[in-house]
Amino acid sequence: MARIVNTQLLQKIKRHGAGGTLDVSACFNCGNCVAVCPLAEDSAGFPRRMIRMAQVGMEQELLASEDLWRCYACGECTETCPRQADPAAFMAATRSYAIARYDFTGLAGLANRSAAGNLAVFAVFSAIFGVLLAAKQQAVAPSAPLFNFLPGEWIHHIGVALFVVVGLSAVFGMLSMFLRFRAQCGRKAVALRLSALPGALVQALTDALMHTRFQRCADGERTPAKPAEPLLKRPWAVHAAVMGGFLAMLAATTLDYLLKPIGSPVAPWYPMRLLGAIGGLVCLYGLAVMLGRRWKASEVPWKKSSFADWFFPLLLAATVLTGLAAEVADYAPLGAFGHIVFFAHVVLAMDLVALLPLTKFAHVLYRTLALTLFAWSHAPAAETAAEAEA
Template identity: 40%
Template sequence: MSALVDAGLLADVQKFGAADVSACYSCGNCTAICPLSDNDGTFPRRLIRYAQVGMKDALLGSKELWTCYHCGECSDTCPTQADPGGFMAAARRYAIANYDRTHLARTMYTSPVAGSVIAILLAACFALFMYASHGAQSTTSLNLFGFIPEPLIHNTGVVVMILVFLAGLAGVIGMARGISRREGISVHDVVGSRAALARSGRALWSALAVESLGQLRFRTDCESVQAEQPWYRRRWFIHASTMWGFLGLLTATILDYGLALVGIKATGTPVPIWYPVRLLGTVAGLFLLYGTSMLILDRLRKANRAASDSTASDWTLLVLLWITGLTGFLIEIALYLPSPPAWGYWVFLFHVSVAMELVLLAPFMKFAHAVYRPVALFFYALAGDKANAAR
C-alpha cells in the first residue's frame, strides 16, 4: 500500500496555530509525560512526526488526535519549545477544516477578518429574514410568537438542522473511513457478529457516556495539572458545564416542540418556572452561561495553556454561545415581568438569529469536536477492546 506525501503539510498545520515543530527530534519526553498517552497511543510525538514527513492521511486518520485535552504538560517539558500540546490543538483545527468540503471551516480558522464578517453577516441575514415577517407587538402580554411567527422559526430551524446534519455527516464519514482504514477495523468488526455488536456497544457507551458526558479521563488523568484549583474552576468542569448546558437547552427545545406535536402544550404558552421543560431550560442555561463566561475569562487572562492561544474562530464560537445563553435569560426575565417590556421582542429576535447561526456554523468551528471527539473515542475504545480480545 502506498501513501501520498504532502510536502506542505507542516506549513499548512502552522496556519492553524501550530508552533514550528521542525526542531522536534523525537526525544519522547512529551509522550512519557502525557497523562493520556498509552501503549496504543504514542502521541503527541508520533503525530508531530507525521506532520514533519508529510503523512497527511496518517495525521487525519489518527484517533489519538482527539484524545488530547490540551493540558499542556508535554509543552512544559519539551526541550525544543515545539509546544506539542499546541500542535495537537492546531492539528485538530486542521482536521476539522479538512473534513469540511465547503472550505468554510478553513476560512473561519485562517482568515480572521473574513470569518468575522461571515459571522456578522449571517446573524444579520437571519434577523432580517425573521423581521420581514414580523407581526404586532402586543402590549398586554409578551406574545413573542405573535411578533416572529412560530411556524417561520420552526421551518427555518428544520432547514438549518438538515444542512448541519448533511455537513456533519459528510465530515464524520470521511473521518471514520480514515481512522478505520488506519486501524484495520472493517464494517464486519463493528456490526458483523454478536461479539462485534457487543464490542461496539461497549465502545459506544465508553465514548458517549463515560468519556464525553462524564469526562472521565479529562477529570481524572488530567487532574494533576488542575489539582490546586477548586472543582468549579477546573478545566474539565468548565468544559462540561458548557456542554451539559448546550445539550440541556437543545433537549428542552426539542421537548417543547414534542409537547406541541402531541397536543399537550402549544409552543410559547406561558408556564410556571417549575414546569419540567422550563426548569430544564433554566438549569441548562445557567450551566451554559457559567461555562462560557469562565471560558471567556480564562482566554482573556490566558489562564492555562489551552486558553493562551485563541483563534478568531474560537472567539466567535464562545461569543455566540454566551450571547445565546444570556439572551435566553433576558427573555425569561421579560416573560415574568408584570407588564411586557418592548425590549423583550427585540431580544427575542436577536436570540433566535444568533441561535440559528450558532447551529448552522457548528460543523465549521471548534463546535465540530463535539461530534468528532466521540467518533474518535469510539474507535479508540473499539481498537483497545479488539486488541484485548486477541490476546
C-alpha cells in the first residue's frame, strides 16, 4: 500500500505547542533523548523516532503509534538534547494534535489549538448547561436547601444525556486510534490474539492505576544522579493524588445517586459525603502542587505550558472548590450565595464531562488504550500444541 505523506504535518503539530515556539527541525537524530528516556528501553526509540516521523510527514504512522502515549512528559529528554529541539514539548504537542485528529466533531482541534478556541468551546458548553439548568430553577428563599433551588431529578436527566453523548464521542475517538493501530500492526505483520486481550487490559489498568511506569519515569531511573524529591512532591505521587481524588469524588457521586433518593439530606459523616470531601481535598492538594510547578517551570523558555495545559487543571480545581463550598452551604446556609455556588458547581461539573474527549483530559482515554495496545501487541506468542507437549 502506498504511503501517504503529509508535508504540512510538522507545521500542524507546531500549532499545538506552547506559544508556537516548538521547533524540532533542529533535531539531527543523535539519539541522546532515547538514551536518557526512562521509558524508551523496550521500543525502537521514542521520542527520536516520533520526531523523525513528523519530519518526513508520516502522519498515519504517528497517529497509530502507542509510543506517543507511553511518554509521561518528565522532560529528561529535553534537558539533555544538544540542539534544544525540545523533544518533550514535541511529544506533548503531538498528543494534543492526535486528540484533535481522533475526534470527529472538529471541536477538539478548536479547543486544543488556541486559547481563544479553548475558551469559546468552554463558553458555549457553559451557556448550554446554564440555560438548561435555569429552565427548572425554583424561586426559593435564600435559606432553602440547595436541591429545592435546582431539582435533583433535572440535574440527573441532563447528566444521563450528557454521559451518553460524551460516551459515544469517546468511543468513536478510541475506535479511530485503534483502527489506525490495527492497520499498522497489519503492515508490520504483528498478530493480535483475542485470547491475549484480557491480560493486556489488566496489565494496562494496573499500570494506569498504580502509576508503575510513571514512577520509573518521574523518579529518573536512568538519571540517578538527580536528587530525589520528597515522596509527596514526586510527579507521579502528585498525579496519583489528582487522579485518586477525582475517582473518589466520582465514586461518591455515583454511590450517592444509587443508594439514596436524589438530593435527600444526610449528616456530614454520611460515608459517601465523607468520601467525596476527602477525595476533593486530596485532589486539590495534587492540583496545587501541579499548578505551582507549572508556574515555576514557565520561567524557563523551553518549559512553557500551552493554554490547554493550564485550562484542564484549573477547570478541575474550580469544580472541586465550588463542590466543597456547596457542601458547606448544605449545612450552614450561605443564602443566595450558596445557591449561586451550587449552580456554578453543577455547570462546571457538566463542562468537565463534556470536555473529556476534547481536551487534555482525553489522555485518560488514550493513554489507557495505548498501554493496552502495547501490552496486547507485545503479549508472548501462544505455545503450539507440539511445544506444550515437549
